[in-house]
Amino acid sequence: MRYLTLFLLCxxxxxxxxxxxxxxxxxxxxTQVVEITAERFSFSPSEIRTKAGTTLQIRLRSDDTAHGxxxxxxxxxxxxPKRGRGVVTVTFVPKAGRYxxxxxxxxxxxxDFMRGTIVAGE
Amino acid sequence: xxxxSTVENYLKAIYLGAMSLxxxxxxxxxxxxxxxxxVVPGTATTMVKALAESGLVEYEPYVGVALTPAGEKLxxxxxxxxxxxxxxxxxxxxxxxxEVHEEAEQLExxxxxxxxxxxxxxxxxxxVDPHGDPIPTADGHIKRQEAQSLMxxxxxxxxxxxxxxxxxxxxxxxxxxxxxxxxxxxxxxxRDPAADxxxxxxxxxxxxxxxxxxxxxxxxxxAHTALVLMLLVLPALxxxxxxxxxxxxxxVLSGYMDFHYNxxxxxxxxxxxxxxxxLVTHSFSDRIRxxxxxxVEHALVEGGEEKGELELEQAYIDFLLSRSFNxxxxxxxxxxxxxxxxxEPPNYxxxxxxxxxxxxxxxxxxxxxxxxxxxxxxxxxYRGYITAPLNAAEFSAEEGIREGRQKGSRANAGRVxxxxxxxxxxxxxxxxxxxxxxxxxxxxxxxxxxxxxxLAEADARYSRDRFEAKAEFAxxxxxxxxxxxxxxxxxxxxNPNIGRAMRGxxxxxxxxxxxxxxxGDVGAFARYEKFNTQHRMAAGDVPLRQFDRDAxxxxxxxxxxxxxxxxxxxxxxxxxSSVIQAPNSFNVGLGWWF
Numbered sequence: 001m002r003y004l005t006l007f008l009l010c011x012x013x014x015x016x017x018x019x020x021x022x023x024x025x026x027x028x029x030x031t032q033v034v035e036i037t038a039e040r041f042s043f044s045p046s047e048i049r050t051k052a053g054t055t056l057q058i059r060l061r062s063d064d065t066a067h068g069x070x071x072x073x074x075x076x077x078x079x080x081p082k083r084g085r086g087v088v089t090v091t092f093v094p095k096a097g098r099y100x101x102x103x104x105x106x107x108x109x110x111x112d113f114m115r116g117t118i119v120a121g122e
Numbered sequence: 123x124x125x126x127s128t129v130e131n132y133l134k135a136i137y138l139g140a141m142s143l144x145x146x147x148x149x150x151x152x153x154x155x156x157x158x159x160x161v162v163p164g165t166a167t168t169m170v171k172a173l174a175e176s177g178l179v180e181y182e183p184y185v186g187v188a189l190t191p192a193g194e195k196l197x198x199x200x201x202x203x204x205x206x207x208x209x210x211x212x213x214x215x216x217x218x219x220x221e222v223h224e225e226a227e228q229l230e231x232x233x234x235x236x237x238x239x240x241x242x243x244x245x246x247x248x249x250v251d252p253h254g255d256p257i258p259t260a261d262g263h264i265k266r267q268e269a270q271s272l273m274x275x276x277x278x279x280x281x282x283x284x285x286x287x288x289x290x291x292x293x294x295x296x297x298x299x300x301x302x303x304x305x306x307x308x309x310x311x312x313r314d315p316a317a318d319x320x321x322x323x324x325x326x327x328x329x330x331x332x333x334x335x336x337x338x339x340x341x342x343x344x345a346h347t348a349l350v351l352m353l354l355v356l357p358a359l360x361x362x363x364x365x366x367x368x369x370x371x372x373x374v375l376s377g378y379m380d381f382h383y384n385x386x387x388x389x390x391x392x393x394x395x396x397x398x399x400x401l402v403t404h405s406f407s408d409r410i411r412x413x414x415x416x417x418v419e420h421a422l423v424e425g426g427e428e429k430g431e432l433e434l435e436q437a438y439i440d441f442l443l444s445r446s447f448n449x450x451x452x453x454x455x456x457x458x459x460x461x462x463x464x465x466e467p468p469n470y471x472x473x474x475x476x477x478x479x480x481x482x483x484x485x486x487x488x489x490x491x492x493x494x495x496x497x498x499x500x501x502x503x504y505r506g507y508i509t510a511p512l513n514a515a516e517f518s519a520e521e522g523i524r525e526g527r528q529k530g531s532r533a534n535a536g537r538v539x540x541x542x543x544x545x546x547x548x549x550x551x552x553x554x555x556x557x558x559x560x561x562x563x564x565x566x567x568x569x570x571x572x573x574x575x576x577l578a579e580a581d582a583r584y585s586r587d588r589f590e591a592k593a594e595f596a597x598x599x600x601x602x603x604x605x606x607x608x609x610x611x612x613x614x615x616x617n618p619n620i621g622r623a624m625r626g627x628x629x630x631x632x633x634x635x636x637x638x639x640x641x642g643d644v645g646a647f648a649r650y651e652k653f654n655t656q657h658r659m660a661a662g663d664v665p666l667r668q669f670d671r672d673a674x675x676x677x678x679x680x681x682x683x684x685x686x687x688x689x690x691x692x693x694x695x696x697x698x699s700s701v702i703q704a705p706n707s708f709n710v711g712l713g714w715w716f
Contacts, residue, residue, distance in 0.1 A: 033243070037550060037551075039585075040464055040469060044547060044549075044550040044551065045548070045550065046547060046548075047499060047501070047548075059246060062684075064469065065684055065715060066685075072408065082683070082684040082685065084638045084684065087246045098445075100444075108378075108466045108469075108715070109463050109465060109466070110463045110464060112411065112440050112448075112450075112495075113495065115445055116497070117497070
């Protein structure tokens, strides 16, 4: 029973993070940890360069109000708590290509300027 | 001997037993241990002897048992697995904090170190689990907590709940229901052991009486001690404490409000609900969005009288085509200066916006138009719009081009203005920007003459930890100012004495004196501004020295919540005129965003 629980834990862990997703235990690429700070009206850094298949662990923190972090074209869309209220970690394994991320929580007059990109090379 | 789950449970029980003994003792009595494990003493003794042979414990017959360094490290690693699994279940998988103990009891023996390390990393290296229990590091080190229970903490003193030492589900639910989870700010009002009661006042003034046994299971820190601790480790405490699972943003309605009390020297103070702004958005699709900002200024709008204003400050559709190229059309904010596009009250220090961002850059500056915006990589981004121009017939000596904004109200667009901004945000905490506006603004005087207006601006913002600095420089040029003054003098009978160049700049430094405290943040700032709406005059016009002004603004902001700002400042304004001086003023403000 406990092994079944462990297996389910692993599966749900991967599902809770991002798409494309990967269950723990399968062959993995390298891990890259990226810290992004959000504030009105920019992400810093706003450009992430990585290699396809790398497990990106994106730690997101807001320096003011509650922002959102959405990777366009994927199901990654989380709310960033306000300043001092915590860090949200998103795990994302990109395929080769370019992904746009953006603030998905209306945060003020310049909300639509809050965008960035993930560039995953071969 | 390989550490089986039974061995691990014994080591953990000895570890926790030693921590719970009052007064602290090196040896945990065997009766205490067998009771904690739910076995008879004989069984416990047999197992402890085996552990002693393995070098994991020291056993003294008839006295008790203690962990050796090797045993202590193994026990700490079991606790590490247990507590990280609990936090993972709560934060990532959405379990309630009352549901995780039993699961963790099972999983602590089977999860691999690799999986635990990945969980630890994913959770951001937390220091405490959902119950406030410290999580040992991978090398078995555990951070000691200085806390006392509700039975021993001082009465009538604000304390913060740091830890719950009972994992009973119904008890945890009880604490959650009464907002007594770790992080809660409470106060013991009364304690009566004889009556088995402790009366507690919560942060929302809710009062609850709990039994002494329950009170002994809640560990707290006196608020000022907790404050010091938080100042040192709050980022970790805040981010790693109990937190809900990530959720998706849902907001479509937002807004901000700004309420002021202004007390100028030698005059009565005034209470003014300066701004009430609602933002409404709608997404036609992922790539096509509508954003609007409707503002009521000064609370009251009356037809034909000088009261408040009802303004549509933004109402545009964004066609988000790519990261580098997007199209925006409608009522847009001019991308000029620090404040114009970043004007939510909790964002800036000072009750009122900077003078330079009022009389040189006419914030809030909005106009109907169409344009493009995007990021061009490596931290560079741009916006550029074509908009309706200013109306030079409304310019003034005191407020420059401010009253010339047409605000999208049947705006003359015989000729258009252009505006743009180039911005660099490639270094964390740093924003550098330069912007400009240019447009023929004399449509009321054409074809006799036109009034070309140009504005150039540069600004910088930098923040690191608690420190923040910003600076801005802006200059306006008005061509044909002499013709404009002549024409307006003929129209109204008085030469308005509008300058042909206006200039302003300011520098501001701020520091968050308190950051991350349970009661909020406190910051102090000082700003120096120099602004002159008659920096240069047309030939034949004489500058009035009262419009060559500078100001010192000093004050503080208290954020009880990152989206609420309670502001206070004192503004010292002086001019070059020895006759006409602007009054100093004391200002208090309350602004919020939601």
